[in-house]
Amino acid sequence: MAQVETRKPAELDIPNIYFDLLGFAPDSGSGSRLDVYIQIPYENIFFLKEGPTFTASYELTISLLDSNKKLIKEKLWNETVKTEFYEETISPKHYKISQQSFLLPSGKYFIRVQIRDNQTKKSISATKSIELRNYNDSKFSASDMMILNKLTYEGEKKIISPNISGNVVDLPGGFYVFLEVYNYLSADTLQLDYEIFKDERKVIRSGTSIHPLQTTKNAIFFKVNSNELPIGEYILNVILSPKNFSNSTDENFRFKYSLAKPFSIHWRGMPTSIVDLDAAIDQMIYIEDAAELKRIKSLPLNEKVAAFKELWKKKDPTPNTERNELMEEYYSRVEYANKNFKHYIDGWKTDMGMVFIIFGSPNNVDRHPFDIDSKPYEVWYYYQLNRQFVFVDESGFGDYKLVTPIWDIWQRTR
Incomplete structure (x- = not known):
């Protein structure tokens, strides 16, 4: 079982850059033509108001690496986006697509794309691989x-x-x-x-x-x-x-x-980690009444979708925007729990997963895996709550159980 770490809220699941890699036959010669398409949503870049126009600019870098991840080619350029409408600057539905082509021999490549906002100086990168074919074969x-x-x-x-x-x-x-x-x-x-x-x-x-x-x-x-x-x-x-x-x-x-x-x-405005609606409804058990969740799951699909969205809309801290930051943070915690606390059951169902989803990342963790006079245990400290939670591995197989009462403070967070 993985160990809990401190993490920033709602940063696991928010996409900042999309890109796609496509291989085509070149117009002449052997090898392949690699087309790289990059999509930058307006909501992820910083706009400045210049008179009646909002302007954003950013730097794009495409790095081509061979099968040994050795850099073989790189292209850097700047893009500018302008709009007269503020609503577009914060909309995930508006975006700019950039495209570059490269002629390469057949083989496996790793393509790294980086975007750097010229105003905030912040950058983010992502890497994908592609196998390019020799179309002459x-x-x-x-x-x-x-x-x-x-x-x-x-x-x-x-x-x-x-x-x-x-x-x-x-x-x-x-x-x-x-x-x-x-x-x-x-x-x-x-x-x-x-x-x-x-x-x-x-x-x-x-x-x-x-x-x-x-x-x-x-x-x-x-x-x-x-x-x-x-x-x-x-x-x-x-x-x-x-x-x-x-x-x-x-x-x-x-x-x-x-x-x-x-x-x-x-769905727009929903975390990409939600891939099963019934599972997403079940995972709300820590913040919603069980009977209400059971009722929603029994509805026909279209009504179920509407009820699920309405449930989260009521909890949305910014109801006038497409994004629901609370939902993003909640399901990013579920995703983290599933990746780090899975045992015989899904990570979100474990005691550690439950505490993590309800209260977030602890401020400090005190681990005791090898004490001679006790079974393995961990203590999670939440300073803002003035509380600590103790988990004990009774079986010796990493199945940590919560031994600290939680219900009083849990009810205050619902």
Whole structure:
């Protein structure tokens, strides 16, 4: 079992930067073209009022590292955002997307993206990995998939708006996906089969579409039915099959190509750690009446969602904003408890998890794992409450039980 540490409130779960990595075949030569898309929500950058305009500026750095995490290339530039509306400066729905491309040999890479606010001088970074393919190795292959927020038309030209975060909650009717298919066979038709997975690879949604194929590069768009999927994390799996060969030699081979892309459904203003609504309702037991939680869980899905949101709305310290800071802090504590106090049961259900969720991180911890004359125990000190809580490992297997009364002070925090 991990040890409790001091942590700042509600910083575990607030996203500050989104970026996506996509590999495509280059226009010429071998290797891959890596496209890096970065999305910066306006609410996460600092705006200054300059006359009638609000202006923000920040520095972006993309660092490319090889499979040994050795730096091989880096690009740095500045971006500026302007708006005349204050409401946009604090809105998670408004954002700026930046994009850079790199030509690289095939192989595994680590991509680090850093944003530095030019006003506050604060920075944050994140790292992802990608395996880039050599598209010259196959007669039939495909790029990575891009989830779209919007697909529109200007005449016969398609205009795409990429979804960088992977959250499709604002696309309740389903979402479009874009990819390129590279065809050097004699096939003139593509069969595209998709499946949506969640929890132990169980298929919960599937679909098929047929597309015409040209020789070489083909832009493929297809729609995924995500209607009424509950909140959570998902995997979109796609199988591409060329059909209708004019050359019998090609037809003798079974060409198939598979791709996978994660996506999620998370309500705006709610922590991304909430991936199961019933579990999130159960986890409110430390601050809400058990009978009320049972009633909410028994409701039909749409009513359950509305009741859950209303329950938290009543506790929102800033009801005029989209974010609910109390909810973010509460579920960040649940997430921390699950990561650090899990034993035979989920961490939030343990005694240490309960105390951590209710009171937060202790000011000090006194640990006694090897005292000769006593079983292992810990003392958590909360100076602002003038209280201490003692946990004893009666079994010797790290299952610490609370031996200090808690109910009096707990009732005052509800």
